[in-house]
Amino acid sequence: MNIKNGKELVRRCKEEGLSIGEFILKQEMEESGLSREEIYDRMLDNLRVMAFSTTKGVGEKVISVSGLIGGDAYRLGKYLESGKSVTGRTMVKAMSYALSCSEVNASMGKIVACPTAGACGILPAVIMTMKEEHQVEEKDLVMGLFASAGIGAIIAQNATISGAEGGCQAECGSAAAMAAAAVVEIMGGTPDMCLHAGAIVFKNTLGLVCDPIGGLVEVPCAKRNAAGAVSAMTAADMVLAGVQSRIPFDDTVTAMYSVGKLMPEALRETGIGGLAGTKTGKKLKKEIFGDKDGKSKNKMNDDTFDAEKTGE
Template identity: 50%
Template sequence: MNFRTLKELAEKAEQSGLSIGRYMVQEQSQESGKAPEEEFAQMASYFEVMKEAVRRGLTEDTTSPSGLTGQDAKRVMAYRDKRASLLGEDASLAMAYALAVSEVNASMGRIIATPTAGSCGIIPGVLISCQERFGWSDEQMVEGLFAAGAIGYVIANNSFVSGAEGGCQAEVGSAIGMAAGALADLRGASPAQAVHAVGLALKNSLGLVCDPVGGLVEVPCIVRNGFGAVTALAAADMALAGVRSVIPSDEVVQVMLEVGTAMPESLRETAKGGLAQTPTGRKIMKELLEK
């Protein structure tokens, strides 16, 4: 790739006169040696998987093999349908969709890791709900996924996207940043504004630990996907309104690396600390081991 930082990504896209998503299609084509149309078709197939995961999460039984999770996306949708949501219909829809995809993952269904399975609901939750809201075409959504991919590429190469390496900030946090930047890009933000959305999102996720109860990607992972979708919407809105990340986004990525490196092993996907070691967390672990 011709960029290593978010600043370089924004500058390259600006110079080319393209959105981040469209610029990334060209970059990916040059990197792989495949035609842009071929790369686009591959990403389009991923988007179809995402849409199917949303559908399944809202219409099928998503109870996980452990029995710990499932059906919460349907509960949120039913609550939303009563027009009672404090978030409003748009944000609550993104939250429900994010929960749906994450529950499909927990119930052994097919998802796209964005950037990991543990954070798989955030990007589809945000993008698919906004597609329905604004009437965007599938082609536009695929460009959004390329924008998210460009942002994820920078984060992965300068920090990490694995909970085992850097805590949940690396998984859910990265996904929030990717979704926020991609959404801003789709809404017509300048590349610089889209990058500010990434920094704003990541700053709000710094220090988030990875403490899966029972060692499973269920509790609290699934609800964090729901919360993450709402945070991504907020970060994109701030950036589109002209709010800047005072600390440059690339420096925020560096801080995420430093915080994750300093995080004790007990809070990095080992189930040795945090929620996993509460009395209830230990009880659940004991019950799972006895099954």
């Protein structure tokens, strides 16, 4: 994408009278040489994978290969049916969908890495919740995904989307910023409003470390996906109500990157510090990868494990 930053993206969208989604689709056509229909259909395929991964874990208990996570999306789905939720139907559904994606990912199922596998639940959960709770048409969902792709590209160009480089703020933070922008686009917000939503998300996730137990993208990653989905939707609501970020989107991306560089290695996906370094974190790692004699107590080291059994 030949756009340097968010400020330029907004300017170009205004000049051409396009939403971010339409502008990114046009850019992709110019750069790839593919037709609008071909590019649209590819994004539609992504949407269909998202539909699968967000609902599989809600309809049945999906357990990760390690056994660390599983069944939480199903539990939230049942809780939603009770009608007793504190935060309401929309938020609980988004959380359950985000957890489902994380569980499908950890069980070797098919997901869309948006922008990474570790943050794969946030954008799909928000998009599918918008479809069901606000009766958003398929074409509008697809354009929301194009808008999110544009935001993600800007983040990747100017900072990082890697937890190993920038902590979880770079993964779940970026995914939530992308999702917030997608919601604003879907709800008819301007390109400038989309970036305000992304900026608010980054301000609220700044400094989030990446500390997976045993180095696996499961704990605390799955629940951070649920929190990221909620963060995206609340940021979108604020912006749609007229709230703006005093710190521009591009500055929040710069801040995220600088904070990531300041993080010690132990807090950047190494499975050493943070929650991974706690007594319980170390115990769980030992249970997954083997006892002191190196004998595995878990199917993570079972050569007979068949990924197809937990796939789509």
